[in-house]
Amino acid sequence: MKKISDKTHFKTVIVGGGIVGAGIFRDLVLNGVETLLVEAGDFSSQTSERSSKMLHGGIRYLENMDFPLVFEALHEKNLWLKLTPHLAKEVPFYLPVYSDAKRPLWMIRVGLYLYDFLSSFKNSPFSMKTKNQTLNDITGLNPEGLTGSGVYFDGIMDDAKITLEVIYDALAEDHAHAMNHTKVVNVRKINNKSTLTLKDEFTGIETNIIADQVVYALGPFTDTFLKQYDFYHWQDVLLPSKGSHIWISAKDLPIAFPIVMTPQDEFGDRVIFVIPHGAKVLVGTTEVPNKDDLFHVLPTEEEINYLIKNLNSYFPKLDIKKEKIIGSFAGIRPLVREGSSTGDRGKTSREHKIFQPASDTYVIAGGKYTTFRVMGREVTQKICHRFRKSYNRDKTESPLRRPSVIEPFEWRLPSEADLIHICETEMPKTFDDLVKRRLSISTRAIWNENTQVDFDEFFTKHHSIINKYFHVTSEDVKNFL
Numbered sequence: 001m002k003k004i005s006d007k008t009h010f011k012t013v014i015v016g017g018g019i020v021g022a023g024i025f026r027d028l029v030l031n032g033v034e035t036l037l038v039e040a041g042d043f044s045s046q047t048s049e050r051s052s053k054m055l056h057g058g059i060r061y062l063e064n065m066d067f068p069l070v071f072e073a074l075h076e077k078n079l080w081l082k083l084t085p086h087l088a089k090e091v092p093f094y095l096p097v098y099s100d101a102k103r104p105l106w107m108i109r110v111g112l113y114l115y116d117f118l119s120s121f122k123n124s125p126f127s128m129k130t131k132n133q134t135l136n137d138i139t140g141l142n143p144e145g146l147t148g149s150g151v152y153f154d155g156i157m158d159d160a161k162i163t164l165e166v167i168y169d170a171l172a173e174d175h176a177h178a179m180n181h182t183k184v185v186n187v188r189k190i191n192n193k194s195t196l197t198l199k200d201e202f203t204g205i206e207t208n209i210i211a212d213q214v215v216y217a218l219g220p221f222t223d224t225f226l227k228q229y230d231f232y233h234w235q236d237v238l239l240p241s242k243g244s245h246i247w248i249s250a251k252d253l254p255i256a257f258p259i260v261m262t263p264q265d266e267f268g269d270r271v272i273f274v275i276p277h278g279a280k281v282l283v284g285t286t287e288v289p290n291k292d293d294l295f296h297v298l299p300t301e302e303e304i305n306y307l308i309k310n311l312n313s314y315f316p317k318l319d320i321k322k323e324k325i326i327g328s329f330a331g332i333r334p335l336v337r338e339g340s341s342t343g344d345r346g347k348t349s350r351e352h353k354i355f356q357p358a359s360d361t362y363v364i365a366g367g368k369y370t371t372f373r374v375m376g377r378e379v380t381q382k383i384c385h386r387f388r389k390s391y392n393r394d395k396t397e398s399p400l401r402r403p404s405v406i407e408p409f410e411w412r413l414p415s416e417a418d419l420i421h422i423c424e425t426e427m428p429k430t431f432d433d434l435v436k437r438r439l440s441i442s443t444r445a446i447w448n449e450n451t452q453v454d455f456d457e458f459f460t461k462h463h464s465i466i467n468k469y470f471h472v473t474s475e476d477v478k479n480f481l
């Protein structure tokens, strides 16, 4: 990958290498603007690898009458299904309906028709299933009170990999630069120009750079970061909402298709997705206020119990115990408050907002993973205008040019040559970067579900190769949970 050498002045600097920063990065460089992307940890190591991993219009936002958002998200979903078929695929989602459900089957039919209509009928068409058809398709589903189901189509994806490939694609341009494990630790205005201090996470070395234009794409970190600097006069804009997920082995939860659970409980309209991803099944999510340190968010015992309880009420015969969990994670949705609202996180809009706290600075927050491409357009357009460049919004509709070595849906054990190629071209700097985001293996138990090869033996064998690129100790391997 490209070296930044001693460059200290950039036309644009984007702070935050989640999907939103990555999307703006690609848009800017494809439109000819020299840009540096700076990320405190690894690219996509925060919210953008902790989503429910769906490219979707958001079936539940229909209830909030958020039609423009659903329309936009459905079009983006269908675009990315085409652009990244190796990282995202369309699958049928089953929405089982029980006799005590708030929404009977006829209402589901109307909702699903509307969903397909809003996609301009680009979704594969929805269908309605009888009770028996549903039970045939979904192994182990609770038959008691089941009246049937609605089936609609959305995408499932490897969220971390899409962010990475968006960045790799941008880096194909000479005027694109990106640094991971580099934190912005100070911002000053010197002669009316933004000067950012970057700190290398490994060496601790600090470097000052000047940016003609700054974009903050900090997701849930937006308020905490910007409030540090008086000249931004920043007032909190976020309503952070924590969501937790668990992974269960597909052997213990053998379902062929995703299902949408809509528990009738004190949490109102909460929706829980159960989504098979090869050898494992993703179950989530919750929506609660966050109490953790933003950089280290974990699911609580209570959230895990809640997910397990609902799983067992939909699949009583499978008797899933907590011991069957092979991985878990939590993230913070960077929702933007509506007015002075501090209320219902499930109902808060997933729209994004753009702020301009200084003449050379934009802040973007909110939105959804699925809509990242359209979120940053307005910012990109303004920056192109400022630098007297014409803006072509269609450039980001082109396919990504640098696919990752390991593809999530066709997972295979990496060879020695693969590891070398990944280390040379995909910018991992730690063992976690390599295993979690380049090999798409988030826990040891998940590795075991994918291969018979022993985790420790594999990495001990390849230790010296990996060590040529970055420092890995046997402790790193041993401590990988």
Ligand SMILES: Cc1cc2nc3c(=O)[nH]c(=O)nc-3n(C[C@H](O)[C@H](O)[C@H](O)COP(=O)(O)OP(=O)(O)OC[C@H]3O[C@@H](n4cnc5c(N)ncnc54)[C@H](O)[C@@H]3O)c2cc1C
Residues within 6 Å of the ligand: 015, 016, 017, 018, 019, 020, 021, 038, 039, 040, 041, 042, 043, 044, 045, 046, 047, 048, 049, 050, 051, 052, 053, 054, 055, 056, 182, 183, 184, 185, 217, 218, 219, 220, 221, 225, 241, 242, 243, 244, 285, 330, 331, 332, 333, 334, 366, 367, 368, 369, 370, 371
């Ligand atoms: C539980 C959950 C489920 C979700 N499910 C879906 C879904 O299925 N589909 C969907 O479309 N959307 C979903 N979303 C929403 C989606 O995940 C987020 O909207 C999106 O990932 C936010 O991306 P981001 O780039 O804004 O934030 P982030 O990915 O958090 O990126 C911000 C980055 O800024 C970096 N940073 C912070 N401080 C500094 C600093 N000082 N210097 C440098 N870098 C810094 C952080 O390290 C971080 O990587 C979900 C969200 C959650 C939490």
